[in-house]
Amino acid sequence: MSASDARGAFPIAYxxxxxxxxxxxxxxxxxxxAxxxxISHFDTADVYGGRGHFGAAEALLGEARRRAPSLLGGVEIATKVGVERGTPYNSSKEYIIRAVDASLRRLGAERVDLLYVHRPDLLAHPAEVAEALDALVAGGKAARVGVSNYAPAQIEALRGFLKTPLAAHQIELSALATAPFFDGTLDQAMAWxxxxxxxxxxxxxRLFDPADGRAARVRTALEKHAKAAGCAVGAMALAFLMRHPARPTPIIGTRSVTRLREAVAAARVRLDRGAWYEILQASLGERLP
Ligand SMILES: NC(=O)c1ccc[n+]([C@@H]2O[C@H](COP(=O)([O-])OP(=O)(O)OC[C@H]3O[C@@H](n4cnc5c(N)ncnc54)[C@H](OP(=O)(O)O)[C@@H]3O)[C@@H](O)[C@H]2O)c1
Structure with a gap:
């Protein structure tokens, strides 16, 4: 059982x-x-907000909380640090700690519920990243820590130095981005x-792009099973991810209330094995041996 199941959290995030x-x-x-x-898990990052607007998405959440405190009561807000515009990555201890202080000010919070290192900084020794994350947890500024877009070996190196458990890995995963099913990323998450x-x-x-041939193939497979399950194609695409035993929580990004409501129907869909492999094979463009 994954940590999010243990907490009983809704299996879709925004x-x-x-x-x-x-x-x-x-x-x-x-x-x-939402x-x-x-939905009770919301995802942001210090760098979100559009070009030239570093911090703007965190500031929106802070302002939303200030205007309507009950709106974000009892939810979990995750944020990420370590992308430095123009550098592009900085996971030095000094930078991470300074970045978290700035995020907390924008979010109007005393503690980040889940703090990620946004992308691996190839010039940061994992011992230094671990020191920064441990210091933030020990100082009460992060409840839990995770990483995003790390290779399994990079996680292994970081874990070797961390005192705090790594709670989460945020990765690109969809019916069009299937590498983590094969490269050890999801296996590692389950093992740890x-x-x-x-x-x-x-x-x-991109899944809905009529000009994308691979997406069209995947959509055809999704449509068949969405029809049978009585849900939208997007919901079936999420159900496909959620069916994996690592129990990935999709973070949806629609800005439409109608599409959000359609998407959450995925929580009640459970694909059978044959349907799951049919969608995977449509994405791979070949039959598995
Ligand atoms: N860790 C990282 O490096 C990283 C990188 C990227 C994103 N993220 C996180 O992941 C979250 C979600 O990413 P995302 O926004 O790319 O997720 P997504 O849910 O895969 O994509 C959302 C986009 O798909 C469109 N869409 C949804 N349903 C559609 C439909 N039925 N037909 C046509 N278009 C449809 C939406 O348009 P409408 O708004 O018009 O519905 C929106 O533009 C982000 O907000 C962020 O928190 C993390």
Missing amino acids: GFWRYGPDDLALAIEMIGA REAG DMSVYAWSPLGGG
Whole structure:
């Protein structure tokens, strides 16, 4: 059982990558709809907010909390640090700690519920990253820590130095991004009981691109099973991810209340083995031996 199951959290999360500084009203509307639908985990990052607007998405969440405190009561907010515009990555201890202080100020929070290192910084020794994360947990500034977009070997190296357990790995995973099924990422998460969060679970919308041949193939397979299950194609694409035994939690990014409501139907769908492999094979473009 994954950590998120143990907490009894709703198995779908909502993300703020697509939000900019002028989107407060929409953010409040979407948080309300998400909560009504059962979602209780929200994902952001210090760098989200659109080009030239570092911090804007966190600031939106902080402002939403200030205007309507009950809206975000009892939810978990995850954020990420370590992407430094122009560098592009900085996971030095000094930078991570400074970045978390800035995130907390924008979010109007004393502690980050789940703090990720956003992307591996090839120039940061894992011992230094571990020291930063351990210090943040010990100092009460992060309840749990995780990483995003790490290779399994990078996680292994970091774990070797960390005192705090690594709670989560956030990865690109969708019916169009299937590498983690094969490269050890999901196996490692299961072996070490890390929650898996799947970013761009609908391929960032690419799944619906009529000009994309692979997406069309996957859609045909999804449509067949969506029809049988009585749900939307997008919901079936999420159900495909959620069926894996690592129990990935998709982080959806739609800015439409209707699509959000359609998507959460995935929580009640359970694909059988044959249907799951049919969708996988449509994505791979070949039959498995
Ligand atoms: N860790 C990382 O490096 C990383 C990277 C990227 C993202 N993320 C996280 O993942 C979250 C979700 O990413 P995402 O927004 O790319 O997820 P997504 O849910 O895969 O994609 C959302 C996009 O798909 C479109 N879409 C959804 N349903 C559709 C449909 N039925 N027909 C046509 N278009 C449809 C949405 O348009 P509408 O708004 O019009 O519905 C939106 O543009 C982000 O907010 C962020 O929190 C993390």
